[in-house]
Amino acid sequence: MAASNGRTKRQRGEIETLPSGSLRVKVYAGVDPISGKRHYLTEVIPAGRTATKEAEKARTRLLAQVDERRNPRTRATLDQLLDRWLEVADIEATTRMGYVNKLNKHVRPVLGKLPVGRLDAETLESFYASLRRCRDWCGGKAYVKHRVEGEHTCTAKCRPHVCKPLSASSVRQIHWILSGALSRAVRWRWIAVNPASQAEPPAPPHPDPQPPNPADAARIINEAWRDPDWGALVWLAMTTGARRGELCALRWHHLDLAAGVLTLRRSSYLDEDGALREKNTKTHQQRRVALDPETIEVLRELHGRYLDRLAQLDADADPADYVFSPEPDNSRGYRPDTITQRYGRLAARLGITSHIHALRHYSATELINAGVDVRTVAGRLGHGGGGTTTLRVYAAWLSESDQRAAGTLAARMPPRPAAPTQRSVASSPYQKIAADLREQITAGRLRPGDQLPAVAELASAHGVSVGTAHRAVALLTAEGLVNVIRGRRATVADHPHP
Structure with missing residues (x-):
């Protein structure tokens, strides 16, 4: 029955006549679990002869949606859906860890107990x-963020x-994770419609790459070259654009210095337990990158230092050894986070x-500014787009364009610094140990024939690994200050002159 105020009210839902003559259908759908406010489904029907009939159809349809949510086909919660989805989804290891981290940190605490149907x-x-307002779900309420759980006396670490x-890109990632899980729920007939397909995530952020300018690149290279091995890693990252995990997994048999080609096959990562693992590259395909003559020389000198260390250790070279390693025998690769942290400290200095x-x-x-075509640049960097199918072909990596790209970037690189002299300031832990021993030999506190402290003692005294201490002794041996005989402690040379 029509009411005097222009509304037709029924037991569930209402149809309201708007000033324009259109009809607005409104159905109560419960309480929003995020904001706590009453939630309504609405739909506006344009004015016309059949508007009343269409409004009734819309009211019936909205009521059916509410009933389906109140009585879903399954009582499973979002937590249960996510657990089941993660069991069956074919996701790469590092991608899975990223998904799990975002779900556990942002989604499960808020929406995890909510039934999927609602x-x-x-x-x-x-x-x-x-x-987008607050990643910690404060709800606009002021509180003290304690660093320790339970009863305790607050310190300076307990701050308001x-x-x-949360960044727009992170929110968008969460949206697509949920969309994938809910899409699988539709396929399993847990729900009828994927709500994520109807929701709108934040707009994608505008690309804002911030590479170092040529002047800063020169400063970075000069600072890194205080340790030539570390400088070689930074140089190779600049000239090839390789990812940090790809550099950590690089082995000597991946380098063909005679042909001037670097093959990137594997990438290092840390698993859920923090152990170092290897996997395929991000695009699951190997790529071959042409090297310029200067970069080839950098790698030749790096390989020469590697062979010198093995000679001091009385060990044989192995093509499967890592190109960049914290160990003197290159038996173990770097952790990717170590590369990130060390470079961050370098930039901060x-x-x-x-x-x-x-x-x-x-x-x-630098390549694009020099006029190299985007397809070639995408191939060198291993980007998924930009001619991915063609770049899978082995011959494409040795194209004339790629060779020209290698030479172009080499011409734009800052001059390579000379290797530091033995009197330069020690920056790495093994260099500091070597400098301390060198000073004792020069001052006469360690005389010719005297034994050096055991490697384990040096490592303990300086708070470093045994491998780092070995590297310090190897450096002094290469300088002619120390003699090393296998099975015996190192001794000061008879004529300790570098």
Whole structure:
């Protein structure tokens, strides 16, 4: 029955006549689990002769959606769906770890207990908006963020909470993770419609690569070359644009210095337990990158230092040894986070805002600015787009364009610094140990024939690994200050003159 105020009310839902003559259908759908506000489904029917009939159909349809949510086909929660989805989804190891981390940190604490059937587009968009306001779900309330759980006496580490929004790119990643899980739920007939397909995530952020400029690149190279092995790694990252995991997994048999080609096949990563593992490259395909003459010389000198260390250790060279390693015999590769942290400290010392991934941006930017075609640049950097199918072909990597790209980037690289002299300031732990022993020999506190402290003692005294101490002794041996005989402790040379 029509009411005097222009509304036709029924037991469930209502149809309201708007000033324009259109009809607005409104159905109560419960309480929003994110904001706690009453939630309504609405639909506007344009004015017309059949508007009333269409409004009734819309009301019936909206009521059916509400009933389906209140009585879903399954009572499974979002947590249960995510667990089941992660069991069957074919996801790469590092991608899976990223998914699990985001779900555990941002999704499960808020939406995990919500039945899958009650999840809708409005709830998801409210969830995304909350993340964009504060990643810690403070709800706008002030509180103290304690560093220790349970009863304790607050210290300076217990500070008032400051809202930090989650980046738009992270929220978009969460959206696509949920969309994939909910799409599988539709296929399993847990729900009828994927609510994520109706929700709108934040707009994608505009690309903002910030590679170091040529002047900063020269400063970075000069600072890195205080340790020539580390300098070689930074140089190779600049000239090839290789990812940090690819550099960590690089072995000597991946280098063909005679042909001037570097093959990138594997990538290092840390598993859930923090152990170092290897996998295929990000695009699951190997790529061959042409090297310029200067980079080839850098790698030849690096290989020469590697052979010298093995000679001091009375060990044989192995093509499967790592190109970059914290061990004197190159038996173990770097952890990717070690590369990130060391480069970050280097940039901080120079007052440059940069990270290791910016060297990929530097390589790409310099090549594009020099006029190299984008397809070739994408091939060198291993990007998934930009002619991926063609770049899978082995011959494409040895194309004339790629050779020209290698020479072009070499011409734009800053001059390579000379290797530091033995009197230069020691920057690495093994160099500091060697400098301390060198000073004792020069001052006469260690005389010719005297035994050096055992490697284990040096490692303990300086708080380093045994491998680092071995490297210090190997450096002094190469300088002619120390004699090493296998099975015996190192001794000061009879004529300790470098």
